[in-house]
Amino acid sequence: EPEVTQTPSHQVTQMGQEVILRCVPISNHLYFYWYRQILGQKVEFLVSFYNNEISEKSEIFDDQFSVERPDGSNFTLKIRSTKLEDSAMYFCASRTGDAEQYFGPGTRLTVT
Amino acid sequence: AQSVTQLGSHVSVSEGALVLLRCNYSSSVPPYLFWYVQYPNQGLQLLLKYTSAATLVKGINGFEAEFKKSETSFHLTKPSAHMSDAAEYFCAVTRPTGGGNKLTFGTGTQLKVEL
Numbered sequence: 498e499p500e501v502t503q504t505p506s507h508q509v510t511q512m513g514q515e516v517i518l519r520c521v522p523i524s525n526h527l528y529f530y531w532y533r534q535i536l537g538q539k540v541e542f543l544v545s546f547y548n549n550e551i552s553e554k555s556e557i558f559d560d561q562f563s564v565e566r567p568d569g570s571n572f573t574l575k576i577r578s579t580k581l582e583d584s585a586m587y588f589c590a591s592r593t594g595d596a597e598q599y600f601g602p603g604t605r606l607t608v609t
Numbered sequence: 610a611q612s613v614t615q616l617g618s619h620v621s622v623s624e625g626a627l628v629l630l631r632c633n634y635s636s637s638v639p640p641y642l643f644w645y646v647q648y649p650n651q652g653l654q655l656l657l658k659y660t661s662a663a664t665l666v667k668g669i670n671g672f673e674a675e676f677k678k679s680e681t682s683f684h685l686t687k688p689s690a691h692m693s694d695a696a697e698y699f700c701a702v703t704r705p706t707g708g709g710n711k712l713t714f715g716t717g718t719q720l721k722v723e724l
Contacts, residue, residue, distance in 0.1 A: 542711040588653065596703060
């Protein structure tokens with residue numbers, strides 16, 4: 498069964514460093530998303546991406562964040578200058594035209 | 610704007626007992642609703658979804674949920690709990706059309722199943 502994959506599973510970085518989180522969505526999916534979950538809190542929407550552009554973003558998704566689909570398979574989230582409060586589990590999701598979103602296993606980002 | 614309220618951050622049931630996890634939603638348009646399950650250190654797995662067809666929706670692992678528009682609810686039930694059901698459960702809402710169709714999640718309910 499096709500699935501969304503994410504790498505790395507765990508990333509540790511120092512405050513102020515840039516990180517890139519990578520996702521490979523399901524191959525025939527058209528819509529892509531990033532969500533995050535701070536430890537012990539609910540899952541929060543960050544950004545949605547369709548047709549090579551951002552379709553919606555949350556207040557969390559400020560100028561420090563960017564997304565890219567550099568080729569036909571990868572979907573990346575870049576944080577330019579990480580802060581302690583960026584420590585969270587980051588989930589990638591994708592969907593076809595249906596409503597159901599398929600989630601990856603997540604990348605745990607730890608900023609020290 | 611859409612929102613989801615999950616009453617009870619922790620629910621504890623005995624093995625074999627009924628599981629009832631509550632979800633109420635707020636939406637200015639007819640919503641699509643979902644239940645996801647998260648096992649420790651894992652991602653989100655879809656349990657079931659309501660997309661405006663039948664109001665009683667059956668999902669995986671014996672779970673079901675009923676969409677009640679008059680009560681703005683989408684409670685999750687399972688007749689008989691199993692130890693393997695212990696996990697965190699998230700209710701989520703989205704709009705059927707428009708924008709990126711982001712999911713808005715509730716705060717989650719941690720289900721504990723005791724012998």
